[in-house]
Amino acid sequence: MGRSLDAGAVRAWCALALDALGRAREEIDAINVYPVADGDTGTNLYLTVESAVRAVDAVFDAHATAGPASRPGLPEAVRAMAHGALIGARGNSGTILAQLLRGMAEVLAAAGDGDHDGAAAGGLLRRALRRAVESAYEGVARPVEGTILTVAAAAAAAAERSGGDATAVARAAHAEARTALEATPGQLDVLGRAGVVDAGGRGLVEVLAALSGALGGSGVPVPPKAPAARPWRAGGCPADTGGGPGPGDGPAFEVIYLLDADEAAVARLRARLDVLGESLVVVGGDGLWNVHVHVDDAGAAVEAGIEAGRPHRVRITHFGAAERSRVPERVQRAVVAVVPGEGLAGLCAGAGATVVAVRPGEPPASGELVEAVRRAHAHEVVLLPNDADLRHTAAAAAEQARTEGVRVALIPTRSPVQGIAALAVHEPGRRFDEDVVAMTAAAGATRYAELAVAERQSWTMAGVCQAGDVLGLIDGDVAVIGEDLAATAATVLDRMLAAGGEMVTLVLGAGVPDALAERLERHVRAGHLAVDTVVYRGGQQSAALLIGIE
Missing domain, CATH: 3.40.50.510 (Phosphotransferase system, mannose-type IIA component)
Incomplete structure (x- = not known):
């Protein structure tokens, strides 16, 4: 009999999964051809699980400081795992994995504290795996078979057919996931042409192997080595070795951000992003979401998030032409x-x-x-x-x-x-x-300045400021203290332009009206005829206005 399905098993699972993905990371990266051949699926999965590990370890560390008798229960551990994966999710597959873990956490947390053994634990794990798949399909705007979703669904179906305790269920899920993975080249043309299995599904097999090892107490079973890039044949016909998406295929950017928003706003966001791009995955809940999409207009994708709520931890990656080739190659x-x-x-x-x-x-x-x-x-x-x-x-x-x-x-x-x-x-x-x-x-x-609002009374190089005063910082030092943002910004511009300049760059912070930029542009034109002005809406919260003088 394996170990109980408890907080310790969750911690062991996360640690084993991280170790397994660390060993397989480069191999998984090498077979990544879908949805974009950017060679980072293994790395993204590793970073997603690493964030889950940190969250679970933090829970155990907090209990350790409370005394030797204090230990987390299953609900606390699985919620930490799911939250950590959500905030650390990277890439398409990492985001889907985070939702799979969240779905499992919903069921396991509802089971309450205590150790779960025997057939009851097996039933609990079966329900958790089924809910994981349902959650993942709900999070993906346009599910594609032959991917990590297909492998997860096969694993959950095998778990439902199996009997016994949680260890037996985990082993059945892992075995069926391996079988489903080997079938992915026949389900998705881009995989068949490249002669590889799905990279995300390959990573999920590692995660399920770790679950089986953690519950069985025997470590991680060694999964089959993923096939190298080679022609894959179906029905006796040679595969097209042209590979995955070529240069110019698909959107130019991957946009990922965390979003604080309610469910109604997220529903509207999904609809808008589905029109803007592809590979859309929106996962999470309870006010916190992880948004992933491939688009040509990265700014529009972020603006959609701003309209829905409060985006943060924004990551935008440009897909270079070489990154879309069949075998990912580094750009220069x-x-x-x-x-x-x-x-x-x-x-x-x-x-x-x-x-x-x-x-x-x-x-x-x-x-x-x-x-x-x-x-x-x-x-x-x-x-x-x-x-x-x-x-x-x-x-x-x-x-x-x-x-x-x-x-x-x-x-x-x-x-x-x-x-x-x-x-x-x-x-x-x-x-x-x-x-x-x-x-x-x-x-x-480029000389630089910023306009910010003082949070408290303090001494500065320009004198004493009070809370609410507008501070004009030039090259990092407070040079002007004022009461009005526009007037203080105009004074800062005059001081900087006194030393000369050909171009003024204004970057407006979050909530700053366009009228401020128009007023400052007029001010520059009136006093410095040969100076051009360019304005960007930066959205930064750290400063109301950034100024550059070239």
């Missing part, structure tokens, strides 16, 4: 940019950058920047931190990426407007060193 050069707002994320992504969008008080860790470098899938990467406080974090990420064979140049941009200036002169066709020098020069030639 890419830019990774950290930005503080959804509008800026869309702007930088539209310029071809891989974007890491952050919120105030939630700076990215070096690991998140390393992941973005990996997603860029390039031999050479230019990293734009766009924040003076991220200098050391970005340096650590660059060093880690270099150990993985990527040539990384860190341009120490201290503001998003410096990053915009650097992107404007980026030329992938130039020699790497020449491109970096040009981008560095453009960033360095």
Whole structure:
């Protein structure tokens, strides 16, 4: 008999799944041809489960501090697992896996505290696997067979047919998932042409193997090695070896974000995103959702999220032509940019950058920047931190990426407007060193300022400010204190333009009206006839207005 279906089993399952996906990550990446051949499914699944592991470990650590007699129950552990997977979900398959775990958690949490043994535990796991599949199909706008969904459905069906305890159910689900995986090339043409099984389904087999190992107490069963890329034959006819989507096929961007919104707003969001793009997956519930879609207009996808609720942790990835080839190949050069707002994320992504969008008080860790470098899938990467406080974090990420064979140049941009200036002169066709020098020069030639509202009374280089005062910071230091945003911004512009300039860039923060930009444009024209002004709606919450002077 295997172990009980309890919190300890959930923790063991997550740990074993992470270890298994870590070992299989590169292999799974290599067979990733659907929905986009961007070679990152294994990595996305690993990062999704890693987030689940951290959440479950945090629950156990919290109980450990309460004393040796304190331990989490099954509901607390599975809810943590599902929440961790949801907030950390990456890519199409990772998002679907997060919903599978959420569906299981719904059933397992409802079972209440205590250890679940024997046939009762087997029945509980059967219901959990069935609910997992139902949830996943509900989250995918246009389900496609021959994918992770098909493998999950086959596993749940086998679990329902099986008897015995939870260990027997898990073993039956895992065995049927392996069989279903081998059939995926015959269900999805792109897999058949490439001669591979579905990468997402391959990862799910690892996760189910880990579940079987955790409940059986024998570790993770060794799954069959995924077939290498080879012609796959059906009905005696040679397969077309043309592979997956080619250059120019499909949307240009992958957009992922977490969304705080109610169910009615999410229903409207699904309908809008379904028109805008494809590979739409919206999963979650209870006010928190993970949104994934492939689109040509990344800005419109993010704007739809803003209309529905509050998007955060926005990630936008540009699908390079080489990333859509049958065997994923690295592009020569890419830019990774950290930005503080959804509008800026869309702007930088539209310029071809891989974007890491952050919120105030939630700076990215070096690991998140390393992941973005990996997603860029390039031999050479230019990293734009766009924040003076991220200098050391970005340096650590660059060093880690270099150990993985990527040539990384860190341009120490201290503001998003410096990053915009650097992107404007980026030329992938130039020699790497020449491109970096040009981008560095453009960033360095851009003086920057921001307008923010003081949260409390404090001493500044311009004197004492009170809570609610408008602060004008030039090159990071408070230079002007005022009561009105427009008047203070005009004073800041005059001070900066006194030293000369040809171009003013204004980036409006969240909730700032367009009328402010119009007023400032008129102010610049009136006092500085030879200076042009360009306006972007950045959506950042950290500053009401960002200013760049070139």
